[in-house]
Amino acid sequence: MLRGANASGLAGPGREQDEARKEESMTTMRAYEYQGAGGPEVLAEVERPKPTAGPGEVLIKVSAFGLNRADVQQRRGVYPPPPGASDIPGLEISGTIEAVGEGAAGFAVGQRVCALLAGGGYAQFVAVNAGLVLEVPKNIDVIDAAGFMEVAGTVVSNLFLEAGLTEGETVLLHGGAGGIGSMAIQLAAAAGAKVLVTASSQEKIEHCLALGASAGINYRDEDFVERVAELTGGNGVDVILDVVGAKYLAQNVKALANDGRLIIIGLQGGAKAELNLGVLMGKRARVIGTTLRARPLEQKAEIVAAVKTHALPLLAAGTLELSIDRRFSFTEARLAHEYFDSGMHMGKIIVKN
Known part of the structure; x- marks a missing residue:
């Protein structure tokens, strides 16, 4: 038997560790940006620097992001990101923690989480203040959890x-x-x-x-x-x-x-x-x-804490449904926006990495 592979030829622990080290050493990542204002055609896949976890932040490997009307309004040129926010669209994501910055207590590498963002979600990685992050309940698919935080x-x-x-x-x-x-x-x-x-x-x-x-x-x-x-x-x-x-x-x-x-x-x-x-x-x-996106960090952290109190227990208990309409792959981001623009969706649209 070859080392690093199981009997079926699939990657074993050694291969997984190699992939993890490869991701850690990455200096760039895939992301989307809007190249102008308009329809879904202005979405362009680009290469951007991979972020790092600063003080009080966690670095998340994005599993999926939710598509929201705010993303569409930004695409149309009528809802620019607030000062200091990433120009990369995306207000909510789910994934696993890859690194924990100094002072970001309560989180660990490998933890499944979801996060509220001011921007930056349409990417492979995102760094976010730990106060805007919640652990995904064990009974919830981490992909579907991308549709939780913003709504x-x-x-x-x-x-x-x-x-x-x-x-x-x-x-x-x-x-x-x-x-x-x-x-x-x-x-x-x-x-x-x-x-x-x-x-x-x-x-x-x-x-x-x-x-x-x-x-x-x-x-x-x-x-x-x-x-x-x-x-x-x-x-x-x-x-x-x-x-x-x-x-x-x-x-x-x-x-x-x-x-x-x-x-x-x-x-x-x-x-x-x-x-x-x-x-x-x-x-x-x-x-x-009111708006949510442009609120100061302290206010948004209070809102996330309220979500943890009011909504997360219902999600963990299975009494709150993540109403996911359709899931698209990362390369289908334009199709996801086209579907949103059609007005046919009921519930959330998710784009998975």
């Missing part, structure tokens, strides 16, 4: 930290079948809230109902303000999580209950709109605009 961080920070959603309240989620919506449905329902969603088709509504939504509204055929009034006995909803922005502003405020909270996290329908402040004041309602 969980967005939902936990907005529904619970910003809006203060509590048991017995009603929440309306626009775009319920997307990655954020799929996560929000489950976490809101688990917290004892009643969940209403809007979506563009009956198929997508069925997807939302299967995840725990109480009712779905097809925004192509129905007036969501009227349907919300019917579904709430005229009271309106306590919280709205909105990715549309200007186009829905007036309608959203009408759909709110007294003391309601409108959380705007996206501008798919524009950035400027008129608002009747009398209606807002009459309901004692609040309009809150």
